[in-house]
Amino acid sequence: MIELGVNIDHVATLRQQRLTAYPDPVRAAVLAEEAGADLITLHLREDRRHIQDADVAAIRAKLRTRMNLECAVTAEMLELACKARPQDVCLVPEKREELTTEGGLDVAGRFDSVRDAVNRLHDAGIRVSLFIDPDARQIEAASRSGATVIELHTGAYADAAGPDAQAELERVRTGVVEGIRHGLRVNAGHGLHYENVAAIAALPGIAELNIGHAIIARAVFDGLEKAVRDMKALMVAAAAPA
Ligand SMILES: CC(=O)[C@@H](O)[C@H](O)COP(=O)(O)O
Ligand SMILES: NCC(=O)COP(=O)(O)O
Helix, strand or coil, X not given: CCEEEEECHHHHHHHHHXXXXXXXXXXXXXXXXXXXXXXXXXXXXXXXXXXXXXXXXHHHHHCCCCEEEEECCXXXXXXXXXXXXXXXXXXXXXXXXXXXXXXXXXXXXXXXXXXXXXXXXXXXXXXXXXXXXXXXXXXXXXXXXCCCEEEEECHHHHHCCCHHHHHHHHHHXXXXXXXXXXXXXXXXXXXXXXXXXXXXXXXXXXXXXXXXXXXXXXXXHHCHHHHHHHHXXXXXXXXXXX
């Protein structure tokens, strides 16, 4: 069955905006699990704009499902990830000045450093996913790097309108087929919300969707548990039979 990873970064964004102790991303992670999240995703950014190092340890200790820790390919982050020992690490690109993650990791262009990072994380017993654009060259490089999972960046699909959205959906569909052809587990995420998720969840072979901003935004009005349950129900209803 298709899995939902709930990204709780933006609970921490709200906390960091005032440097208060609330809202607590650990509580958010626990509530999301209780509402049907299959895993919890969090992004420890180099600038620590939302998730903090202490959150990673606290959430790791509490989770009953699994943790998908997103981080950049840097010595500091790899060290922290190996120490935290999440079940999954998703390597992502990062720019300090960006509003949100722009595009996928350039695995083909940074091949040696990505392959070394994958090896190091595998040696620590951590499964590795690479957050990449739905692009045949990047998928091939991801497969050569030794990673067993890719997460296709759906931001371009989410931002597109009209016929462009259909073209971006086709890019993701082709990416899923290509990833599976390389023997990879194929996940997707970024910018997915209650109106655009069904078409992605319906792609045959897609394993997991990681969704944060839209769920946390919906939670303001509906509560986190309902926001998670409703997203999961949309995904499951749309998903192609295995
Ligand atoms: C890699 C990714 O898509 C998410 O981690 C997302 O980046 C989280 O939100 P911000 O980009 O606002 O940190
Ligand atoms: N990897 C994508 C993710 O975790 C969530 O992205 P978003 O839904 O917050 O855009």
